[in-house]
Each structure stands twice: as structure tokens, then as C-alpha cells.
Amino acid sequence: MEQGRSETIGIVVVAAGRGERAGASVEGPKQYRRIGGKPVIWHTLTTFLDWPRSGPIAVVIHPDDRALIEAAVADLPKRDELTIVTGGATRQASVLNGLRALRDHDIDHVMIQDGVRPFVDAELLERIARELAAGKTAVLPALPVSDTIKRADTSGVVAMTVPRKALFAAQTPQSFHYAAILEAHERAAEELAVDFTDDASIAEWAGLPVHLVEGSIDNIKLTVQRDIAMADEKLKGAALPDVRTGNGYDVHQLEPGDGVTLCGIFIPHDQRLKGHSDADVALHALTDALLATCGAGDIGDHFPPSDMQWKGAPSRIFLEHAAKIVREAGGTIMNADISLIAEAPKVGPHRQAMRETLSDILSIALDRCSVKATTNETIGFVGRREGIAAIATATVVFRGTD
Structure with missing residues (x-):
């Protein structure tokens, strides 16, 4: 996938969560809260729509959020390039629905992105794309853990300090050979009752080697209300770069x-x-x-x-x-x-x-x-x-x- 090639990468943007930790809002779940005057999901999708390598994009939403997503993307110039997919009861089920929605498209690779990571940028996407082009089956953007990590017992007392040298904080988009991750998701849905927290975990379970690539310090996941407020402040300040x-x-x-x-x-x-x-x-x-x-x-x-x-x-x-x-x-x-x-x-x-x-x-x-x-x-x-x-x-x- 060198510059100038026509091969594209499928995108699954997962936006079906309820986001209880972000608190209630008249705007709806956190992916529809406004930062910099636009919904969070709008910013996330804009990056992928503007990235030349992006192929078909499946946006996975909660069944109750059809009106919210339609309003959020109404002014996107490439709105017609999005496929809206209804999610499942868990994130894992939602991702599988998104992957299935891309089956009729001619793609070799797919990126799976959290809808509430609005600061993903093309520089990170290019780093991941190069690894996919080099033949990696699974690529995980991650940053080394910088804080000291403690493990506590059930009473809340520190039991040990965990060495952080080999610890990394995972980000998205987690990216894969499309057929391999679709098969892994299908198998997990059929064979296991456990719900995986991310797609790299499913790849690991399926025996796919997951390779790390340098993540981005700006590529944060908006989880609580303060995250949303800080994102809004950041975008408002972006008027004076x-x-x-x-x-x-x-x-x-x-x-x-x-x-x-x-x-x-x-x-x-x-x-x-x-x-x-x-x-x-x-x-x-x-x-x-x-x-x-x-x-x-x-x-x-x-x-x-x-x-x-x-x-x-x-x-x-x-x-x-x-x-x-x-x-x-x-x-x-x-x-x-x-x-x-x-x-x-x-x-x-x-x-x-x-x-x-x-x-x-x-x-x-x-x-x-x-x-x-x-x-x-x-x-x-x-x-x-x-x-x-x-x-x-x-x-x-x-x-x-x-």
C-alpha cells in the first residue's frame, strides 16, 4: 500500500456504547456530545473520510441512535460513503456486525476504531498502513506505560509494584488482515461465552501475531465528562495553532x-x-x-x-x-x-x-x-x-x- 496505489483499507467505527461514565446529557451518549462545535463522532469520521487510503466505512451504532447519527453526519461532504450498521449487546458483537457489513467489498485489510477517539490523525494511520503493507496480520497502536503500576489485593492494599518495562497502553485503530480478523470474530462468537474487551485480544486468542506500532499521545479515548470538556477546550484553542x-x-x-x-x-x-x-x-x-x-x-x-x-x-x-x-x-x-x-x-x-x-x-x-x-x-x-x-x-x- 505505497503512496499512489489504489488499494484501500476498510474501516469499522464502533459507536454503539452508552458511555455511562460520561454522565447524562441532552445531546445523548458521549459520541454525540459536542466538542469544538461538532459531535465527537463527526471529528472521528472526518479523519477517516479525509484519509486517501480509506475504503468502505461501517459506522456501528446503538439501535436507538439512528436519529442521532443522521444528525451528527448530516453536513459531512462524504456522508454517502458511510454505511450505518446496528450494533449488538456487547462491543465484540458490534464489531462483528461492522466486519460483516464489509464482506461485499474488495478489501484486504481493516481498521477498527473507537468512535470516541476524535483526535486520531493521518500520521498514525500511515504508520499502521505501512505495517499492514509489510505483511503484518495484526497491528496494535500502543504507547509505553509511563505511570508506576500497582496491583492491590481485595481489601485495597497494594500487593506489589508491577514492572512497567514491557507494559503498553493499547489504542485504536486496531488493524488486521480482513479475512483473518473476521474469521477470528466469527469463531469467538460461536465458541466462547467470554466477551473480549478489544479486537487485539481476539486476534491473540485466535493465534494471530499482534505487532505493536507507536501510538499517538493525542489519540485519547473520551471516557468521562472531564475528557469531553478538555477535548472541547483543545478544539476551541485550535483556532490559534x-x-x-x-x-x-x-x-x-x-x-x-x-x-x-x-x-x-x-x-x-x-x-x-x-x-x-x-x-x-x-x-x-x-x-x-x-x-x-x-x-x-x-x-x-x-x-x-x-x-x-x-x-x-x-x-x-x-x-x-x-x-x-x-x-x-x-x-x-x-x-x-x-x-x-x-x-x-x-x-x-x-x-x-x-x-x-x-x-x-x-x-x-x-x-x-x-x-x-x-x-x-x-x-x-x-x-x-x-x-x-x-x-x-x-x-x-x-x-x-x-
């Missing part, structure tokens, strides 16, 4: 060799770039640009050239690290732009592959990745073919301010 731009510059000397690596693409050449790692000036400059958006220093602070473990290392490691730092700080990468300054080799024939590499590393759309090249008109060290330079700019949006 915190947009930051970072710049990066790098240069490496050329020496006799067999080729250069630029933007992760090896180009045969009669010279090579001299450096401790693979000397990819483009990715080094972009790494610095990303780190600049959240005041996280520069590439040398994180990967000092004196550290031998980075000798000959591919520079995508550095860029992936910078992107992770940005995401953990609450940022969403919006655009990456690189200008290469070199007399040779020719960059033009490799520009598309370079952009696709940036899109893959940063988990952003291809049209948000730009690579340009120019010569130095035979002036200076670049003009004398003694080195190659790169200038990079990154645009990141952080949480809005009041």
Missing part, C-alpha cells in the same frame, strides 16, 4: 568513491561523501530542522560523531529519532523541504524516490515532502566539486494556544 518552522544546514566533503547517499537514496558517482555516518547531508539538515521546532538541540547532541556506534549508520535513524521527539512533544509534522546544492551527480532522476523516502520516514503525505536541487554555478567549494551542501526547512504544528 502553534505553527513552528525549523531550519537546518549541513555540508560534507567529497572524496574519491563509488557514489553518494542523498535523502536515503544511493546514487552511483565517482565520488563519495566523507562522514562518520553515511554522510547524507540532506537527512542531516532535515534532522536539525525538526529538532529546532521543539528546542531539542541539534544532530550532534543526539548522535555525537565521537560515538563509534554511529559509524557508517544510515541517516534515516537520525531523522526517525527527530520525528519521534517532535511527536512526543505534541507536534504534527506538516511539511519537509530540502534544497541540495551540488554540481554533480544529477538529482532530478532520483527526486521522486527521495520524496517517497521522506514520506515513509516522517509518516506524512507525499505532497508534503519537497526535494529541490541546484548547482553553485562553479563558484566556491561546491562549484569546485569539493563538497555537497543541503538546506532544509520543516514546518510543525503544536497544540494551539489561547
Whole structure:
């Protein structure tokens, strides 16, 4: 499922719950409460409707909520692309109804999303889609548990502290090979009386390997009234987004060799770039640009050239690290732009592959990745073919301010 392919992913959005912990409201269950002026479910569906890889979308609702869902999605431009499905007595039964509703569609994979996770974003969806495209049968977005976990006895006294090193908090969309998860759900419905709390648990029970992928700190599930209030505050504040731009510059000397690596693409050449790692000036400059958006220093602070473990290392490691730092700080990468300054080799024939590499590393759309090249008109060290330079700019949006 690379950028530009027509293959799509089926979506099941589960919105059949009653949400008692969120309290009563004239607006109905929590998936229909308004945040930022729109129902929670509206925000969730908008993300999937706008995502280019989304295929058929089944929205699973409570039998009593037909009027509520119709009102919630009435102004969605792609409203006709939604299939409304009645849920069952449990979440597990509701998901199965949603999966069955997609049987007549030509899809290989499916994402199962909680309707009350309105801040799921395309960046997370792309990370999951890449894992599915790589052949993973089940992919679970999750975040490492950061709080200390205690186990208590029946009297409420702490019995032990649970090591958190291997603990993760599961999120959605939990994503699967469609036929495999449908079969697992059908078997569970027929063979077991127990009700699973999530779809990854059913996959585990069925013997499907579940692979973790990095989740998103913003992808929270709205559970109690305070969650809804905070989500509303966040969206109201989004009118004044915190947009930051970072710049990066790098240069490496050329020496006799067999080729250069630029933007992760090896180009045969009669010279090579001299450096401790693979000397990819483009990715080094972009790494610095990303780190600049959240005041996280520069590439040398994180990967000092004196550290031998980075000798000959591919520079995508550095860029992936910078992107992770940005995401953990609450940022969403919006655009990456690189200008290469070199007399040779020719960059033009490799520009598309370079952009696709940036899109893959940063988990952003291809049209948000730009690579340009120019010569130095035979002036200076670049003009004398003694080195190659790169200038990079990154645009990141952080949480809005009041």
C-alpha cells in the first residue's frame, strides 16, 4: 500500500456504547456530545473520510441512535460513503456486525476504531498502513506505560509494584488482515461465552501475531465528562495553532568513491561523501530542522560523531529519532523541504524516490515532502566539486494556544 496505489483499507467505527461514565446529557451518549462545535463522532469520521487510503466505512451504532447519527453526519461532504450498521449487546458483537457489513467489498485489510477517539490523525494511520503493507496480520497502536503500576489485593492494599518495562497502553485503530480478523470474530462468537474487551485480544486468542506500532499521545479515548470538556477546550484553542518552522544546514566533503547517499537514496558517482555516518547531508539538515521546532538541540547532541556506534549508520535513524521527539512533544509534522546544492551527480532522476523516502520516514503525505536541487554555478567549494551542501526547512504544528 505505497503512496499512489489504489488499494484501500476498510474501516469499522464502533459507536454503539452508552458511555455511562460520561454522565447524562441532552445531546445523548458521549459520541454525540459536542466538542469544538461538532459531535465527537463527526471529528472521528472526518479523519477517516479525509484519509486517501480509506475504503468502505461501517459506522456501528446503538439501535436507538439512528436519529442521532443522521444528525451528527448530516453536513459531512462524504456522508454517502458511510454505511450505518446496528450494533449488538456487547462491543465484540458490534464489531462483528461492522466486519460483516464489509464482506461485499474488495478489501484486504481493516481498521477498527473507537468512535470516541476524535483526535486520531493521518500520521498514525500511515504508520499502521505501512505495517499492514509489510505483511503484518495484526497491528496494535500502543504507547509505553509511563505511570508506576500497582496491583492491590481485595481489601485495597497494594500487593506489589508491577514492572512497567514491557507494559503498553493499547489504542485504536486496531488493524488486521480482513479475512483473518473476521474469521477470528466469527469463531469467538460461536465458541466462547467470554466477551473480549478489544479486537487485539481476539486476534491473540485466535493465534494471530499482534505487532505493536507507536501510538499517538493525542489519540485519547473520551471516557468521562472531564475528557469531553478538555477535548472541547483543545478544539476551541485550535483556532490559534502553534505553527513552528525549523531550519537546518549541513555540508560534507567529497572524496574519491563509488557514489553518494542523498535523502536515503544511493546514487552511483565517482565520488563519495566523507562522514562518520553515511554522510547524507540532506537527512542531516532535515534532522536539525525538526529538532529546532521543539528546542531539542541539534544532530550532534543526539548522535555525537565521537560515538563509534554511529559509524557508517544510515541517516534515516537520525531523522526517525527527530520525528519521534517532535511527536512526543505534541507536534504534527506538516511539511519537509530540502534544497541540495551540488554540481554533480544529477538529482532530478532520483527526486521522486527521495520524496517517497521522506514520506515513509516522517509518516506524512507525499505532497508534503519537497526535494529541490541546484548547482553553485562553479563558484566556491561546491562549484569546485569539493563538497555537497543541503538546506532544509520543516514546518510543525503544536497544540494551539489561547
